[in-house]
Amino acid sequence: KGYEEFYRRVMLEDEVTFIRGKVAEITDRGEIPEEEGKLVVVVEDTLIGKIRRIPVDMVVLAVGLEPQPDADDVRRMLNITCSAEGWFLERHPKLAPVSTFTDGIFIAGACQGPKDIPDTVAQAEAAASEALALIDKGYVEMEPNVAVIDEERCSGCKICIGLCPYTAISFDEEKKVSVINEALCKGCGVCVAACPSKAISQYLFRDEQILAEIEGVLSI
Structure with missing residues (x-):
């Protein structure tokens, strides 16, 4: 997906500093003059094995993505399957990534799980192609062992x-x-x-x- 290239580019071109660790606390109580009037992120830096206090002007939190509350209702209506977390499941992650176990119903985007924009667009194009292939064919292939x-x-x-x-x-x-x-x-x-x-x-x-x-x- 090019994540490694993106990671290197933002470090070199945009001068973004990455810290691998776990945030323990965000506080406005400064302990040294440099921290006064700022937010302080207390984080465990796992690369150096130490607790760091980083004064910042703003903290932006990444909000987690959750399935829609009515996903189970849609699942029962369309007779498709969901994961334990509530995301719609594809028929096969490699061979049929946009197909479901119900013929003619395809999935795309964040209903299958958290995705970025390029992945969502690519999956939407694949789902549209699968649907168009069914329409152009003019008939439905059935299982021989019904x-x-x-x-x-x-x-x-x-x-x-x-x-x-x-x-x-x-x-x-x-x-x-x-x-x-x-x-x-x-x-x-x-x-x-x-x-x-x-x-x-x-x-x-x-x-x-x-x-x-x-x-x-x-x-x-």
Whole structure:
């Protein structure tokens, strides 16, 4: 990101003095004539291993950035994930830095964590490019191993609806059965394992396919 170059430039060109340490106190009580009428920053300089008192005219504090209070509401609305601190999480930090686990929803800027302006602009451009690519394509690629419900065996218990992490399952009030939206399904298999009626199966992972794989492994 060029932070090292920025660090050296401000030291050489702008004559900024950096002190690596921990601020213990900021006080207006001077102990020597040079400190009278000024703010005094008491800091532990970890490079020299000593406590220093630095008289200054002004102290500017860097304010920490926190997630929005309604970030959790947005997370539930859009069905995306958050970190323990409340920042929105990307699908993969290297392979999909602006994508989320919900197709068609992208993140950019400080909603993902504290960022500077160049990083925010670059991420916004990447998110816009990803969205435009979906629009230009004209169709949505779905997972090949999505789940499917056998309506004749479905008892309408709605257990699968509450367990689906992608909100891909809804209930058909007319037929009294659960329905899977294949465009939202990611093939995690949670509903397949939880269905008490065995009405849900998963493409590429049907019982007969899994049993055939087990038999093949055991026969080696």
